[in-house]
Amino acid sequence: MAQVNFDNAATTFPKPDNVKRAMVKSLKKYGGNPGRSGHKLSLDTANEVYKARRRCAEFFSAETENTIFTQNCTHALNLAIKGIMADGGHIIISDMEHNSVLRPVHALSQKNCRYSIAKAETDDRKTIGNFEHLIQNDTVAVVCTAASNVTGQIMPYDRIAEMCRKRGICFILDGAQGCGILPIEVGHGINFICAAGHKGLYGPSGTGLLVSDGLYTPGTIVEGGTGSLSMLAEQPDFLPDRLESGTVNTVGAIALGEGVRFVETVSREEILRHETELCDYFADSLLDMGVTVYRKCGVKYAPVVSFNVKGRTAEETASLLDKKGFCLRGGLHCSGMAHTAIGTAPDGTVRFSPSVFNHRYQVRALLHEIKKIL
DSSP states (O other): OOOOOTTTTTTTOOOOOHHHHHHHHHHHHSSSTTTTTTTHHHHHHHHHHHHHHHHHHHHHHOOGGGGGEHHHHOOOOOOOOHHTHHHHHHHEETTOOOOOHHHHHHHHHTTTTTEEOOOOOOOHHHHHHHHTTTTTTTTTEEEESOOOOTBBBOOOHHHHHHHHHTTTOEEEEOOOTTTTTTTTOOOTOOOOHHHTTTTOOOOOOOOEEEOOSOOOOOOOOOOOOSSSSSOOOOSSSSTTTOOOOOOOOHHHHHHHHHHHHHHHHHHHHHHOOOHHHHHHHHHHHHHHHTOEOOOOTTTOOOOOEEEEEETHHHHHHHHHHTTTEEEEEOOOOOOOOHHHHHTOOOOEEEBBOOTOOOOHHHHHHHHHHHHHOO
């Protein structure tokens, strides 16, 4: 039975053909260690990695050297959060954050940092006010998701960033659910963008990005070989070397560059329009069936729909749909705090998240199976 993937908020699948071709070509042709040798194999590989880095940088309106390849968005968030908070202080996050934000911040609170949690409201002005009221004299950073991975609620990240800019506070954006569909760029208060390469950027698993505007120099949490300044015991103080210790995932980086190329070709606006149309159709149909859908009037949503079927746990519903060939994620989605905020903890919800490769007829077939469960 062919599986239909509606769990693209976790990882987009299938991948574009150009991404698959780039991975195969990299394994066949670009197997050198970039930046470590002067021979042709190393130089050719380094050139391809550089081209991918430049494409990713341009996508986020950043300088090429300020674009760091990471293992995933979690890795990027840890580099940014722990790097900026290295000397301690106060940090603010929202109650919609993924554990990739909550857990690093909580770990820091066991040492020399304190954190506060701002409530996300249906009214963006109130949400911004909740962040502003929590600012203290020693507030160093604010971390906020672009869009919730549980409900899809789009946060007023651009206005929160502007608030931080005016107050001289570092703003770190978790773009895991927003990059590739929302107009996210560094500048105007956004100091760091943390992106998952394998989600909305359509790259392979094991890829991510940390993109900086260059205003802040984070401390390091990993040190090692960079291919530069090798006589020094200290880690280089310039990007990307400062935050890229060890050999980068060359195959993944080159393929991620092609994923970004795919998004640029289709366009963020068209991908968002297509996926939003599928989500709106799905959510409206569920409401007509009497299914509980976790969306509110007046709120802007990314292409994610969380729901629950009465009489079934989220995991039971997801399991039944999986047996019919539909991949949805049931549970807490690594975001217990967000589920607590919307009142669905500890059981969670079933999450529907399409990609540009899904079609309306697939959604209709999924709705047919949900109706049978009802």
